[in-house]
Amino acid sequence: MSDRIDRASDDRLDLFVAGTVYLDIIFTGLDAVPAPGTEVFTLGMGSCPGGIANLAVAASRLGLRTGLGTPLSSDVYGDFCWQTLKEENIDLSASRRFDDWHSPVTVSLAYDRDRSMVTHGHPAPLNADGLVGELPPARGAFLGLGHEPMPWVRRAREAGTLVFASVGWDSTATWPAEALAVLSDCYAFLPNSVEAMRYTRADTPREALHRLAERVPVVVVTCGSDGAMAVDSGTGETASALGVPVDALDPTGAGDVFGAGFATGTLAGWPLDRRLAFANLVAALSVQHFGGSLSAPGWGDIADWWRATRARAERHHAESTEAEVARRYGFLDDVIPAGPMRTVRRATATIARLSDANVGGGATGAADPH
Template sequence: MAKNELLVVGELNVDLILNGIQGFPQIGKEIVANDLTLTLGSSSAIMAANAAALGVSTAFGGMVGNDQFGDYVMETLEDRNVSTAFVRRSDSHQTGVTVVMNYDEDRANVTYCGAMEAMTILDIPWFEMSNFKHFHLSNFFLQKGLHQDITAIFKKVKGKGLTTSLDLQWDPADVWNFDYKECLPYIDVFMPNEAEILRLTQENDVESALKQVEPYANTIALKMGSKGSLGIKNGERVQTSAFKADVYVDSIGAGDSFNAGFIAKYLQGAELGDCLLNGNLMGAINTTMAGGTEAFKDKKALQKKIEQLQHIKTTS
């Protein structure tokens, strides 16, 4: 059997996205949104679906409930060419849901975690692990069942010969209980954004935050929104600027699309700068349609957008 390339382990949920909201929600009052989209949510699922859209053979390890949203998640992943062979269905937990209230370039999210909290180290498909080349884990803080074993998980994955990446994402509890000194040595690519690395290290500026993390990290890929991204490897820095798309809808999942683009290149053995640029490109494409995966659904349209954005970049 040919080796699968990417195993994404993480949370699964649907996103209910509200756009064009008339004001801000207040207790005791009702406001109206002009647009609703039901879509595959969750950082990890967006990363997996978009990596598959870029031609990476991808499987998912996670947990959903035995409910309609769970069916929707499974069908959508399969529809996007992500294998659900290692996704478990829980009878005792409902599928997670995130209600996204979108305001211009930012959003307010409410997440019901459900089954994603129940997954533990034992639910990871260890017997199949050596059939994969790369392991990516995302949204650590939402997956409470993985917290105590996170270093053991990455250590074991490395022991099976895979390369690894981690996108911690934000900690909704704002506790940031992740021992980066212990865990980062087992992570080949650490993929935070600026706000996250500041909170994790309890520093006030990004430079000081990077200094804290650098001694323990292999490669850092720092996401900086419309400023692009910064890579650090063996003390060397690679700064890249963002791509400029002609349309902007929202940036939900831009970071996950960046991860997909970066890892797709990384799997080809590309240089850090090329991995970052491919991440930036997919992050920018992500912003041209609602949610994290819409812009990656149609292969032809995706290819056209890739060419358009690369053209704008080389001619500006």
């Protein structure tokens, strides 16, 4: 298979994702979380669709034909998220709007290269299996593990779809192993190191990696700025990838962007080490901007980073860090698309009025020059 991204040549989606979309409001530039009884002012703020939207938008910006199954409210927040997702070329035919349910909202406070979040919401009017119904034909599917049964996952596997899974923070702090039962129908599982260790009761990320490899063919454990490690039991491949050094503004949604990058490389047939390196790169580029979804890089951002990286490597000796990074990402010459690239926009503080959103984006985001 060519190293170039091979979009589906038929009517199938490249990637179908199901889950909940939140309105994310992100504050950055904080030195610490405000102490009780105090107030902190900051000039850094962004608003954008979050939750599963982070992964869907990231995948679409990487050229995958992406579909999303989600409940969305008919309130103003829901209108904003719906319009933004449509503008990001997300197929919403499996999604539904609801009048008597308000949009869930997450406030993310980014500080010290990490973030804390507060979420407000009520149970969704329809779970993922009810949304998916008849599974859209897709080469790949991505889901977040939860405590509810998801029969559509088995249907997807039986239809030949590669199913990728991630998992969120367990607010109950019980980390039940039963939550991993659905992995028997999955192709890949991508937890972060804390999630992996808590669910497997392991002492180290690597120990957790190998325990999870007994449950699912491909396991990737992310370790933040330290990179990621992976095992492919089907091919016998193992890989680890260093993090890409960048000036981080907001890590919100970086794990979702990582997942989109890994799925992109998998559907293109890349070896495990390239998939891991590429996922690390797109996640690193995303943390330089506000928010999870609208921080996701487009191919123009990747091309710009690669040009700058090669230029720095040429100015340093062969054993320098810059030269090592350039060698690690030399495969980008074979995968960056030729020709004009679609612009992407970034999150800004203002949520647009619907009339603005219908005319070139208005105040919902700034166009990226790439």
